[in-house]
């Protein structure tokens with residue numbers, strides 16, 4: 289383990305010119321990205337290995353980081369993804385029976401430039417009033433670069449707004465995790481940065497989980513004969529993911545049940561026809577209160593998002609893209625940000641936060657059961673082969689069309705084909721690559737938006753107590 293006492297100087301430079309001098313931590317060099325703060329007291333390993341943090345320099349508000357080291361059991365993905373890491377007081381020793389290496393060594397191993405000895409409270413207060421901004425950590429030779437040169441590098445770094453990072457984090461070829469409970473069928477998971485906990489939760493609900501590269505086509509998805517489709521969390525700006533939105537519209541048009549988490553929620557929002565926007569400093573922590581409007585229950589939840597969906601908060605709205613009625617199912621009680629969407633006329637819902645939370649509260653884990661129930665119900669209502677499109681899947685029928693053609697009742701009968709599709713097949717642990725290429729989605733007319741979220745952008749500023757305790 290690198291001695292923290294002998295570490296050399298490092299500097300954190302924000303794009304507004306603010307500078308904080310600290311000590312080198314992890315790999316030495318230069319790193320650039322959006323500086324964000326995460327308030328979880330626990331779970332730094334899961335935070336660091338969450339692919340959604342790609343492109344971001346993460347500051348931990350918890351003052352003491354690293355005391356349980358890193359182990360080979362808890363990572364959420366194959367590597368550490370944060371662009372850089374800012375801590376106040378790194379643990380001098382590793383003290384946990386499960387630890388396999390120190391955090392410092394893990395950062396070095398993945399080439400992640402960090403900085404310690406930073407007044408993280410001061411930086412957090414600055415960001416929460418000035419907003420997330422780009423920054424850079426300079427250590428090793430880069431620490432002695434001219435101050436103006438460092439600032440120039442920071443200001444030339446890409447902005448998070450407009451950034452598409454999906455190809456960086458997604459699997460190169462499909463990977464299959466077999467169901468660990470009574471099997472329901474194949475689930476197509478679009479890997480936009482999926483976490484292991486999500487895969488485990490889905491497999492535990494009876495899905496053979498097919499994790500697919502982010503550039504698959506609708507035909508690739510149809511080829512695995514899925515009972516449903518899932519879009520994962522992931523880094524980047526949802527406004528820069530047009531291809532994934534078009535793919536999702538193809539999925540909804542096929543009548544496939546859909547569940548999305550975080551980035552997946554934002555992309556469902558866009559597919560339904562709503563906008564997304566950047567929050568001033570985002571939600572990153574494990575104690576965010578969210579109201580499930582269907583039950584009136586308040587959940588304490590894990591969050592990691594810098595963007596949000598702009599959908600009408602307090603009324604059931606018509607999907608601007610013609611998918612029927614949509615409601616905001618979950619709301620953040622700190623700032624009224626949309627935390628969940630539910631389509632009322634098609635089998636699709638999503639949440640902005642993390643029911644798979646690890647480490648984190650498990651209040652929202654029921655959402656995986658809700659998804660399973662929705663899929664099981666839709667299988668019972670699957671159309672017969674005669675009533676399906678040439679691809680073998682039912683096309684979405686708008687509520688208006690249903691009332692004139694009787695399409696809805698025609699789509700309710702179970703077939704032998706359903707039973708076939710539910711029969712267990714031997715799933716290889718890894719499949720050959722499902723390829724790239726584009727599909728031409730069906731063009732559809734959009735309906736004008738009626739209302740926008742009036743609360744949008746009014747993110748609640750937590751007070752000091754929140755930051756430290758939550759912290």
Ligand SMILES: NC(=O)CC[C@H](N)C(=O)O
Nearest residue numbers: 340521522550551594595
């Ligand atoms: N965890 C996620 O999926 C994050 C989604 C998106 N990149 C955001 O920052 O809002």
